Amino acid sequence: MSEQPKRRPTLILGASPRVSVPMARSLQRYGIPVDIASFQPEDRDIHSRAICGFHRLPSRQPDPALFTRALLDLVRERQFDTILPAGDPALAALRDLYNELSPTVHVGCPPPAVVERVLNKSLTLEAAQKVGIRVPFTCTITADQLDSVAPQLRFPVVAKPAKKGAAAFKVFYFHTLQELSKALTANAWGPVMLQEYCPGVGVGIEILIHKGECIARFQHRRLKEAPVSGGVAILAVAEEPDPELFASSMALLRALEWEGVAMVEFRSDRETGTSALMEVNGRFWGSVSFPIVAGVDFPLYYWQVLHGERPTVPPRYSVGMRWRWSPGYVDRLQSFLFRNTGQPGPRPSLLRDLMRTPADFSPLIREAVWSWSDPRPFFEESARAVWSLLAAPSTSALRRVVPSKLKKYAAIYFRLPRQMRTTYIRLRIHDMLSLSSQNGRPALANAQSFLFVCYGNMMRSPMAEAMLKQALLTRGICGPVVRSAGLHASPGREAHAWAIAVSQEIALPLDQHRAQLLTPELISSSDAIFAMDFENLAELETLYPAAKHKIFLLGSYAEAKGTNQEIPDPYFGDIDTTRRCYSVLSKCIDNLASDIASSRQELTLCR
Structure with missing residues (x-):
């Protein structure tokens, strides 16, 4: 008996257990070593016999360059020859790094321009309309x-x-x-x-397409979702491929020039016989274990296609088989019991739903993550879901009694990546106790360059830049470099419409402003960096600890001497909120310019 050839390892990028674990098991059965890497702070480590190693990469959000270096180093060190995405964030990452990876690695997605047509839903729907598929408004x-x-x-x-x-x-x-x-x-x-909103049930058409031809296909219909208002499938049934939906899916994927795996999602109204396209998932989906247990092994087939092998696909799969994701039932129950105003939507009867639940746990229904030989991923994911349910009552009670300001701080805390949360809490506590040096104004005697930083470089920081330039010019001061940037800016984006309108009212027009993303080069070349709020400040101090000594709150220059010296983002208000924000900015910038003028005799004066 000949030995199975030794294969180089595959990396699964993304750590959702119900996606990554079935993918890893599929490839392991074929003798392919598998590692998993996560770059999202909220992901938990996955422990499975099918996984050789789990890697924690830096988050993409604050520093894409750091993430890129870490991923490329990992690929070289572990000698991966294939990378497969498990989720949209992973697909977006592979799109951005496709040109760096594709010369040496089989990348589990088409070229970047094609991926963009799927990640950008507007482009997907536009292509669907061109091939005659009904799309909702x-x-x-x-x-x-x-x-x-x-x-x-x-x-x-x-x-x-x-x-x-x-x-x-x-x-x-x-x-x-x-x-x-x-x-x-x-x-x-x-x-x-x-x-x-399109009435009906969710139907998924899963396809592996190669050079415009269908290699494998599968269809499932959703029976239950979590949350109850709609979301992910937690109970589904395998169906014979609907000829019309399959033909539409193939036409769309060909129009998109897609290559690889995809799930085309429709909302089908059985009463009227009409279907509408919802979206296209151009990567392995949440119910990927379903077609695997039903006889269509998409992860293996895709790996074989990437390596030039011809998959052996069975002519039929187990139509009528049911599939369940048990931790999702906990999420569904939680959405019944603790639904808040952030999740509006239809609310079926809890009693009726509970009465039907025992039948959903029949041993004849296949479980998404369970395996007798590899049970740990199932137990770990289920334990986290139960813990979330048990913690929900206290969370809900706290939400009703906690002051609105603390709710706001908590929302910011959980919005921040994990590595920044401790810094944010420290800044908040120090500010409340008046312990933080940020409550004082910085010494600017030698500062020659100033940088204003906010979230998107669309409203606050560009106006602060414009105001300081004018204030220095009015005082006859030239020489200092004044710039602005955004921690999460979309480069080239115009200023917000409210910002443009108010800027024209105060004769500092932002019509020509274009957003720029904050970079390490901007940080290193600036002598004084001003954040607008504690969220900005926490991100800056975490990302650039070596620059901490020159990062300040611009609000320390406000007229008021209170401890909370933030300049809130007017993006979440209206044009009057923007006017009030710019009024505060004007006072801060005027005081800042006065300090610059009085504390630095060596500045060159304009003649």
Whole structure:
């Protein structure tokens, strides 16, 4: 008997147990060593017999260059020859690094331009319309653009991130304009896609496509979702491929020039016989274990295609088989019991749902993560879900009694990456106890360059830059370099519409401003760096600890001497909020310019 050839290891990028573990088991059965790497702070380590190693990479969000170096070093060190994405953030990462990776590694996605057509839902829906697939009314907006599209919206609407892979939420359902407006104002979601709600059930058409031809296919229908208002599948049934939906899916994937695995999601109304496209997942999906146990081993087939092998795909799979993701039932129950205003949507009967649940746990229904030979991933994921449910009552009670200001601080804390949270708490406590040096004004005697930093470089920091330039010029001071940047800026983006309007009112127009992303070079070349709030400050101090001595709160130059010297982001308000913000900025900048003028005799005076 000949020995099986030794294969180089594969890296699965992404650490969702119900996705990554079935993928790893599939490849391990074929003799392929598998490692998993995570770059998202909220991911937990995965322990499985199918996994040779688990790696923790730096988050992409604060420092993409650091993430890139770490991933490339890991690939070289472990000699991976294949990288497969397990989730949209991983797919977005592989898109951005495709040119660096593809010369030496089999990358589990098409070239970047093709991936963008799937990650950008607007491009996906546009391609679908061109091939004759029905799509719901869709528009992409930010919070300040809601009024302009409100007359076109037909409620209920579905809200999703405009772009996959950089999302703060999955999906929300809104039944009124007021609900939608409140949610957009209260959350820093950025661009959001709003879709007309389509009645019916979710149907997934899973396909492995290679050079325009279908290598393998599978279809499932959702029976239950978590949360109850709609989200991910927790109970599903395998079906015969619907000829019309399959033909539409293939036409769409060919139009997108897709290569590899994809799940095309439809909402099918069985009463009217109509279906509408929801989205395309261009990577391994949450229910990937379902087709595997039903007889369609997508991870293995895709690995074989990437390596030039011809997969042996069975002509049929187990139609009628049911599949369950048990931890999702805990999420579903939690959404019944502790649904908050951030999750509006239809609410079925809890009693009826509980009465039907025992039948869902029949031993004949296949479990997403369970394996007799590898039970640990199932128990770890289930324990986390149960713990979340047990903690929910205290969390819900605290939400009702905690002051709104502390709620706001808590929301910021959980929004920050884990490595920045301790710094944020320290800054908050020091500020409340008046212990922080940030409560005083910095010495600027030798500062020749100033940098203002906010979240997106669209409202606060560009105006602070413009104001200081004018204030120094008015005082006859030339020489200092004044710039601004955003921790999460989209380079080249225009200033916010409210910022432009108010800037024109005060004769400091921001029409020509274009956002720039904060870089290590900007930090190192600046003598004094001013953050707008404690969230900015925590990120700056964590990302650039060596520059901590020159990072300050601009609010330390405010007229008021209170401890909380933040300049809140007007993005979550309205144009009047922007006016009030710029009024505070004006006072701070005037005091800053006066300090510069009085403390530094060596500045060159304009003649």
